[in-house]
Every structure is written in C-alpha cells, then in structure tokens.
Amino acid sequence: MRLGKIELGKKVRVAILLLLMLLLAASLYNLYRVYREPTVVSKNLPVYSYEQRGQIDYQVQIRPNSIFNETTLGPGQTYYAKLVKSIDAVCSYRFTADAAAEMKADYRIVAVVEAPKMWRKEFILVPETAVQATGKTLVFSRPFAIDLESYNQFLKSVNEELGVNAREPRLVIRADIDLEARSAAGRVAEKLAPTMEIPLTSGEFRIVGNLTPQKSAALTRTVQIPDPDAQERRIKACIPPVALFLLLVVFSLVTAGRSSAGPDLVEVVWRQHGDRMVRAGDDFSLPEDLITVSLSSLEDLVKVADEAGKPLIYQEGAPPHKFTCYVIDGLTVYSCRVAEFDQGINAAALFSGRTHYSAGAAASRRDQSFGDI
Template identity: 25%
Template sequence: MDRGKLIKILLITFAILTAASSISLFYAYQKPTYERQTIILGTYTHRAIYDYIAELKPNIIYNKTTLKPGEGTLYTAITTGINITFTYKFISSPSPETIGIALEEITAEIESPGKWTKPLHEDEVKELMNLEGSMNFTLKINCTAIRQLIDRIDKEIGTYSSSFNIRVKPRIRVDTIVAKRTVNETYTPELIVMFRAGTEKGNYISIEGLNQTKNKDITETREITYPEVEARRNMFSATTLTTAIGLAALIIAHLKIVGQQKSTERKSKELLKRIMEEYKDAIAEAVGSPPKTQTTIDVESLEDLTKIAQILAKPILRAKEDEEQIFYIIDGNMKYQYKIKA
C-alpha cells in the first residue's frame, strides 16, 4: 500500500480514537470521585405535656364546677382557678445509654400586651401560683389573686389592662448518651395562659402550648469514595494522551509527505517543461490513451526514447493518463514508453 494512503488511514483512525477518548474523559470528570452522606444514627424527642382542671363557680351553662381540656370555654366570669400539671418525657431511639434530666428553673411573667411586663422568679411563682414539685410540677392560677396584682400594677403606672397573659417557662437540662453520641441541651416548653376581654366570644381564658414536642436527629457525615471513577479518569487520560501523541506524529508525517509530493510535482513540472522544450520537434500529441500492444517496454529517459525513435524512424507520441504523461513509440506489436508525473 502507498505510504501516503497508509498515513491518511492511520490519521483518520487516530483522530477518531482521540475524539472518542476525549469525550469519555470529559464524562468521567462529570462524575464525582467521592460524596458526603449524612447518616442518621438515632433520634430523640423532648415531649412536654401540660394538663389542667379549671375550677368554676356554680353555673348554668355547664352545670358542673370543673372543666378539663376540650370540655368547653373557660369564661372569666365563672372561672375561679386553674390547676395545671406538667409532665416531661425524653424518648430516644435507640434507648439512651445513660441519662440525666434536671429542672434547672421555672420562671414566669405576667404581661399586658403593648403596655408592661412583670417577670416572676421561681420564689414568686411558688408564692403566687402555689408551685409544687420538681421535674413534674403542679401550679395553680388563682384568677382573683392575679387580677388583684394586675390592678395594683395598672394603678401604679397609670394603665388599664382588660386583657393579659401569663407565661410559664420551665427550663429543663438533659445530659445523655444516645447512639454513642453525647447530647447536652436545654429545653424550654412555654405555656401561655391568655385572659381575653371584649371579644365576640366575650371574656374568656385561652391556654396555648398544652402539648409540645421537639424532635431531633443524631447524624454523622461520612465520605464515600468511588475508586472506579478515579480509575476511569486515569485510563481515559492515558488513552487520550497516547492517541493525541500518535495523532500529532501522524499529522507531522502527513505534512511531510504532502510537502514531498508538492516538491516532486514541482520538479516533475519543471522536468516536463524542459523535455517539451528540448524535444518539441520530435513529439506529437496523441488523442486518447496509448493503444495496447503485445509487448510494452519502459525506458529510463526521454532521451533513450528519442534514440529509439531515430533508429525506428517513428514519431514520439504524447498522451495523458490519470496523473501521468506518457511518451511512447508504436512499432507493430511493440510499444516503447516513458512515463512522467503530470
């Protein structure tokens, strides 16, 4: 096979291989070699439950002197007090290995929205609200005593409070180990007792925050590696580099051959021009391709062909065939010829 054609075939082949490996390398780098995943090792929940029993004056609307959550509206006019119990639970999965729970403090405050706020420390809560117990505690809101305190504050600062709120804030400290992880945190489930006046429902007491939960996950971030992605990157990098080097070498070889061909063509044209000038009187143009003969003899030069023409007293004919020019002499069944690149 001609060397130039072989290099062209190899050039096309290596170009395709380089493009394919480059595309594969591009997609290999689109995939991560690692990723971080958050694993849930365990869960835990703070659960605070407030319950109450409201004490009522004898009344017609309910015809009983106590109300529990969901049994009816606590109308201010007939409610004398509210007995509140608090229960705290810590729930985890898996179960805690060790646990320590403590009620650090209980604070409260009475507020007249937009006017004033009266903080109550634990001793004041005990005195004013009959606070008893530690972790699971009870307290009683005496509606008459609370109203009297509010009236005194309003008188002192020159305001009037028809509506007011009582906020109770126990602060619970939890120190535990769950799923081999240490948990140290505080939880403050706030209860709000709201005394409302002048509404469409009339004057009544609303309680918010009876059931509260706070859920949390114990997590761990892990790094997962993908060695096969790194291996593909290395493989396609090596393949791309190899084929690119081969492609570059073939391009250089192809350019060299093209240069040589152009140089040969230039020399052939110069030689042909010189021959035509030198032997123009001995050469005649032929129409069509040289005829086929029984015997064909190729000679080394046009000078040799000219000598044969003189000996045989035959003309030299010139014909073009593909990329060659053929100078020939016909002598019966014999043909003498000299070929040169066109």
Template identity: 25%
Template sequence: MKMKLQESMKKAGMIGISLLIVVCIVLVAMPYVKPQTLVQEQDLYEYTITPKTTYEVYLVENNLYEENPQEEGKNYFTNLIQYIKSSFGFDIVASKEAQFKGEYEVIAEVVGYTNKGDTKEIIWSKSYPLSGKQAFEGVGERWSEEQALDINFHSYNQFAQAVGESVKVNLPSELVISMKGNIQIEAEGKVVEQPIHTSLTMPLGTQYFSILKQGVEPKNDRVRQNIEVKVEPSGTRTVGLVLLIGLGIGGLVFLMGFTVPPTGEDLKRIRAKKLFNQHGSRMVGVQEVNDTGYIERYKVSNMEDLIKIADELEKPVLYPYNRNLEKITRFYVMSGQTLYFYEINETSGKAKSVESISETVHGESI
C-alpha cells in the same frame, strides 16, 4: 489488499490516535490514583420534644355545675373558682440512646398592660417563682419531666386589684403561669440545645374568663453531619473508555500494517480528478495534441495560471483524452506559434515550482 494512504495523513492519524489512547488511559486510571469524594449529609439521630401543659378548674359548691373539676377550653366564672390545678412538663423521644440534661422553672407573673394596636405594652409586672430551678440529667431513648402546681387564682386577682387602687390607674391585667427552660440532647458526638417555653394565660379583674394555652406544639428535628463519600468509578464510563482504547490500538495496527503510501500514478490520478472537478467545464479532450513546432513554449506553475491565460487569449484548455486519469498529465493552451502548458508532477502529483521556458524548438517534442 492494503489501503493506500498518504504518509502525512498516516502520521497525523497515528499521532491523533496515540493521543486519544493516552487520554483514555489517564481518564481510566484517575479515579483509582486520586479517588473522588462527595460531601453528603448523614442523619445521625432524630428527636421529638413534646411540651405537656394541662389544667383543671376546681369550683366551689354551686347550683350551676354538676361537673367538678371543669375541663380545659371552657369559660369560667370568677366567683365560682376555688383553685386551678395545673401541670407543666415535657417528653423527649430520641431515635437512639442519648444523654439528656437541662433545667427549667415554673413562674407566675401578674402584669398590667395597655393595648397598642395588636401588641401589648406592659406597664407593670410582678413575678412569683413557683417551682424553683429544676435540673435533670439522664441517659436513654426517652425522658419525661412534670411539675404539678395548684394555682390560687383569687390571690393573684386580689393583688392586681390592690395595685390598681394604689396607683390610681385602672389597667387591664392578667396572670401568666409559664415554664421556661433549656433542654440539651447529645448522641453520636453531636449536641443540640432547644429552649422550652409554655404558658397558661388568664385575665384578671373580670367576672368570667377563658384560659389561653401557648407553646405546646411538639418540636421535631434531625441532627445531621457532613461526611465525605468516595465516588466509585462509573462502570459504564470505564467500559466505554476501554473500548475506545481498544479501538485506538486497532486503528494503530491498521495504519501500520494495512496501509501503504500511494504511488506516483495514484497521486497523479487524484490530482487529475481534482483538476477536472474544478475546471472540467473549461477543458476539451482531444485524441492527440501536437506540441511540436512552436517557437515559444511556456510551462506554468499551476492550473489556475493556465486558466487565466486561456481566458486572456480566449482559447480552450486542451488535453489528450485517456480513460485512465493517471495518464492525463499535461494540459495545453495554444495561440499561434506560442504554447502554454501545465504538467502534473510524476512523483508527487503536485505541480512543479513555477518555471518559465522560452526556447526555439528544432523538431523536439516535450
């Protein structure tokens, strides 16, 4: 049995389903016609730069310490120091073969300063190059540099005392031995540069002191680049769209092959059912309606107008009762010699256009 469907609804359904199919086809084809890309960060290589700064304090012969040289991190008496043996350098480790190059130098600097809060304000300074500029270059996954230097602590201490005596100003002073330089790493076409600065700081003009080591923390980083990655179409999304296309085609086949427009009787049944749902409480079903013998008869254009007339006249809306709704096509309001009625159109199920009829009836039935 074919489903009954009004032609307007059938056309609207076919248009809607066709549009849905076209949209789904476009959505399925779009990732292949114009592939989408996503920008992602890609790790090229990783590197670690580990500064190496060490020292040992050698003592003159004395009856206090048996251990000579003295290791790092202790307090040292100025009068017992012979010299300080230091070493400055660094290790570079890369995750893949790279080119390393750069330069560095080791400098001794004697400074006189004054304290301003938590900061030092340098009043005077004197620098001494210890190693000269050292250049390096090589290829591999590892590279190391090292400079060993003996520091004559007493010569710097005496220089600071001489400066104080000459300028007649007694300022705190210190000796800073530092390695400064620049390291360049190149791999996978990407170049990075990292400065390096490590130092040993020791006060001058004191009876004992400790040595402060700075800038020895390892530096670890990754070199990245942005790349465009093709976004593969989602399998779940594609399957869902294909299923929608299939359902849409099935819907078109159903609408074209398994639906028929409703007959006039079907439309009248639908219209009558609607009228009863809307105005059933105002209607009275009778076995038979005698609609002859009225001097004036008026045909109204819709049921709403007939209800208004019934309200004005305080009369019920009558109709000939029938179990088959499609057989109920006329509704009446009677007042004296005047008859008002509304008739459901036999072909479309819609009310006819507004029409008023006034006629003299000579035994004629409508």
C-alpha cells in the same frame, strides 16, 4: 483481504484526532482525581441515645352558672373569663436513654404577665427544684394552680398606674427544665421549656402554647469505615479512557488524510494565469476530429499556451482531486491530466509571478512532443 482506509479531509481528520485526544486527557485527569479520593469515609455512630418530653396539662375550674352543668372543663376548649374560677395544671417531664447514667434535672415554673413591646412582670409559681436519678429514666410531675383573677387584677392596676392600657396582654406559664446526664459515653446537657399562653381578657379565650415539647438526640463517636462506593467509582472512571484510547487507535488506523495537492495546484495556476484561464462545464467534451497531444507536465502546457496565445481550459475530473487542462490550437489539442502536485511546475515561481523558460529547452520539448505524435 486488505481493506482501504477511509479518506477524510486533512483538517477534519486532525480536528477529530485533537478532539479525541482532549477527551482522553480529560478522562485521564478524572481517573487520577477518582483514585486520589480516600477509600474510607467518616461516619458518626451513636453511643448514647436519649429522648426527653415535657408537658403541661390542665383543667379549668368554672363557677356555677346557668349555661354549663360541668364544674370542670378540659383542655382545648373555649373558656369565658368571668366564669373561670381557677386553672389546675400539672407539669410533667420524662427523660429516657438507651444506657445507664447519673441524671439530674433542675426545674422551676414561672408566670409572666406581659404586654408585648411594652412591659412584662415575672412571678414564681414553683421555685427551683432538683430531681436526681440513676439508670436510664428520670421522671417527675409537679402540680400547680393558676389564679387567673389575680393576674387580671394585676393587669388592671398596671394600666391605671401607667395611664396606658396594655395592648394584647397575656399570661405565659413557662416551665424551665435543665437536665444533666453523665454516662460512660460522655456528658449530656439539655434544656426544655413547655409553655402555655392565656390571653388576659374579659371575654372568651383559648389556651395555646407549646404544651408538649419533645426532643431526641444522641452522643456520637466518629469512626472511619470503608467507602462502599469507592471501588464502583474507580471502575466507572476507568471505562472512558480505555474506550477513548481504543477509539483513537482504531480511528488512526482506518482513516487517512485526503491529499489536497490537486486543488492547491489549481489555486496556484489560477493565481498566476487566471486572466487567460477558463473553466469548462461538466458537459464539455473534445471533438473527435481533433489531434490530441498529451503533455507530461503542466509546465509544458503553459509554454504551449504562451507560444500559441491560446487560453488554458480547465476541467475537473470525475475522481476527486484530479483535473485536466487543455490548450486548443487549430485542429490540435494539447492536454495534461494532473492527479497530484506536478513536479514540473516551480510553485515558488508561480506564486511570485516570475516563471522563466529557456527558448532552446522549449523548442526541444516541443519537437520531442511532436516527434512522439
């Protein structure tokens, strides 16, 4: 069983075909781009991983008083400057790696008295010291004391010397730690600086700062490994062009452009003879008592209308792109049914408005038509 093709307007069909071809071209370009992508990716693999951690721990020694029974207060509390006798601190550091190396740590501990945006003064608490180790771990711990009263006295003398009281003065204790490790995978150079900040005030205060900094890192090596998603991307990129190509083929086979010759011819006739043409309604029908003469071409019907001085009656047929023209002369009706472009009409002549007919040929055609009746 042969199925008929689906008729579409020529412009619609061409537009759909162009759209499908553009989509196919875009999908083919995407397929080309995907296949041009490398199938391997670069990845950094750790070959020497390490972690370092520093800490400044402290205990606050207080003078005998009527409020506190303790002589030592631990970290994280509120302290009163007049009761503080001294601060005992310990700076500790630990470096740990996953492979053996030659390690060296240089550190020093300083105290900085400063008034932000005004002045600062640095004091050495622990001079630069070196610690060396071989293996996976380097550890050191260094105790030191902080005489808070001496720094308050220094602040007072600076204020008197400058004649300006420091705004928000503070004491910063900082441990500068430089580490170097040489392993089979390469050299590591790291810095770490635990700090504690103590407000220099005659009232109450709390100790803050970056007391326990830590850092993890690794030496890496770049390697090329297969891209696990490359094959999947290629398969997905193949689907759209294949589907669009099949859709384009099927659409081309099952559809056909609808002929628009009928409406074009009506436009031509109306352009030439619109001043004496009338369009009949859908309910138009010919009386049964009229004599019907079917003419073979629209050219003959136009000649009859010219000689009879009658209008051309135009009526669209039920099937698309078909129409019928009539000329009613008395009890005689001349008709011509057109389904496609009538070869009897000279289209160029109709457009130019210069249609000429031979008188003898017209009479001969008319006699032949009446003879057929």
